Amino acid sequence: MADSTAIEWTDHTFNPWIGCMKVSPLCDHCYAETLVTQKKWFTPDKTSAVRKAAESYVWGGPGSGVGNRKRTSEATWKSPRNWNRKAAKAGTRPFVFCASLADVYDNAAPAAWRSDLFDVVRDTPNLVWLFLTKRPQNIIRLSEAAGGLPPNVALGGSAGMQKEVAPTVGHLANAKVRLKPLFTFVSAEPLLEPVSFMSEPDVRNAMKMIDWVIVGGESGSGAREMKLEWARSIRDELPPHVTFNFKQAGGWPGRGKGADLLDGRRYFARPEVA
Numbered sequence: 001m002a003d004s005t006a007i008e009w010t011d012h013t014f015n016p017w018i019g020c021m022k023v024s025p026l027c028d029h030c031y032a033e034t035l036v037t038q039k040k041w042f043t044p045d046k047t048s049a050v051r052k053a054a055e056s057y058v059w060g061g062p063g064s065g066v067g068n069r070k071r072t073s074e075a076t077w078k079s080p081r082n083w084n085r086k087a088a089k090a091g092t093r094p095f096v097f098c099a100s101l102a103d104v105y106d107n108a109a110p111a112a113w114r115s116d117l118f119d120v121v122r123d124t125p126n127l128v129w130l131f132l133t134k135r136p137q138n139i140i141r142l143s144e145a146a147g148g149l150p151p152n153v154a155l156g157g158s159a160g161m162q163k164e165v166a167p168t169v170g171h172l173a174n175a176k177v178r179l180k181p182l183f184t185f186v187s188a189e190p191l192l193e194p195v196s197f198m199s200e201p202d203v204r205n206a207m208k209m210i211d212w213v214i215v216g217g218e219s220g221s222g223a224r225e226m227k228l229e230w231a232r233s234i235r236d237e238l239p240p241h242v243t244f245n246f247k248q249a250g251g252w253p254g255r256g257k258g259a260d261l262l263d264g265r266r267y268f269a270r271p272e273v274a
Contacts, residue, residue, distance in 0.1 A: 008260070008268055009214055009245055010130060011094035012083055015076070016117045017109055018101045019069035021060025023134050026160045026190060029222050032101040033059040066108045077120065084124035093273050095128045104131045105138040114146045121150040128273050132156040132187055136171035140178050149179040154271070156185040156212075160192045166203050173209035183211035183271045188234060189247060190218035191226045198237045212243045212271050217250020226250045231262055243269045 005013045018036055022028070036057045060067025080096065087094055098104060098121075104114065121129050129152055133139065136157035143149040155175050157168035165186075172184045188195055197213070198204045215234055217226030228249060235244050246267040249259045260266055 005097070005100075007097060007100075008247060009095070009270060010097040012079075012096045012127075013098070013100040014080055014096050015072055015099045015101045016104075016120075017069050017071045017099070017113055019057060019059070019067055019109075020102050020106060021066045021108060022062065024158070024161075024164065025192065026134065026158055026164075027061075029190075029218060029220060029224070030059070031220055034220065036101060060108070069102070069106070069109045069113075071113055077116075080120050080124045080127060084126045087126035093126055093128050095130055095270065097130045097132065103133050103135060105133040105135045105142050107135070107138055107142065111142075111145060114142060118143075118146045118148075118150055121153060125152050127152060128182060129153045130156060130185075132158065132185075134158045136168050136175070139171060139175045143175075143179055149181060151180070151182070153181050154183045154185060154212075155179070155181040156187055158187045158189070159195065160188050160190050162193065162195050165195060165197060166200060169197065169203050169206045169210060173206040176209045182273060184209060185212035185214065185271075186210055187214045187216075189214055189216035190224065190250065191215055191230055191234075192218075192224055194227075194230050195234060196237060197234065198239075207239065207242070210242060212245065213238060214245045214247060216247030219248070219251040223251045228262065235262065235267070243271050245269055 007013065020032060022030060037059055057070065058067045083094060102109070104117065131153055139155060155172060157172050159165045159168040168186060172186065175181065176184050197207055213234065215231045218224050226249060231246055238244055244267055246262045247260065
């Protein structure tokens with residue numbers, strides 16, 4: 001889960017468990033909730049037992065509680081070691097997004113699962129693990145409780161609104177000093193309003209510790225608009241050391257399928273990892 005992915009900034013996705021709680025306006029149209037609770041991620045050939053299992057997921061949110069979390073199968077947990085062997089043979093370092101249907105730093109998930117995940121990450125040194133969270137305030141505490149951050153992890157946080165920029169960048173900067181990740185990144189996806197990473201002195205200083213910024217619009221049913229000028233403004237203000245990635249413009253009504261070009265150019269760059 002999965003050997004391939006449509007997410008252009010990663011090569012694999014891995015979900016140690018499934019389930020989460022909406023904690024931000026960015027979560028309002030959560031694709032993971034739609035995939036899981038509406039069973040859209042199950043193909044027609046899946047067994048009725050698997051489909052029935054999907055019906056037991058409860059997604060958390062304001063007024064509805066934290067929801068539930070379900071650990072994925074042992075077969076799924078074996079996938080990263082297979083990817084690691086292939087990467088070692090090919091001499092590559094593929095990126096793994098963990099977790100597309102959950103959040104590694106969700107404190108409602110059992111601590112033992114996170115410890116098991118960190119063990120798998122340590123055992124797969126040829127993989128670059130991307131831990132993207134909407135709970136950056138939990139990164140240091142939960143990483144240390146799980147035995148320390150593995151050295152092949154990159155830490156990321158979501159910030160698609162201006163009010164999320166300062167806390168996200170600040171927590172990532174602190175985590176970079178304390179935990180020594182491979183690199184740090186911010187995902188401004190979905191980008192819901194004009195956002196600046198350089199307008200506030202404290203944030204501008206903390207951005208010295210950020211290596212990658214991903215920008216993208218919202219896709220799927222009810223997608224909210226992202227103006228290209230918002231993405232352009234972020235691209236133009238970032239300091240030279242920050243790698244800029246523009247995933248897509250989004251899929252709100254009238255646009256059709258989200259375009260991946262900004263001013264006629266494709267920005268799919270990733271940080272280089274030795």
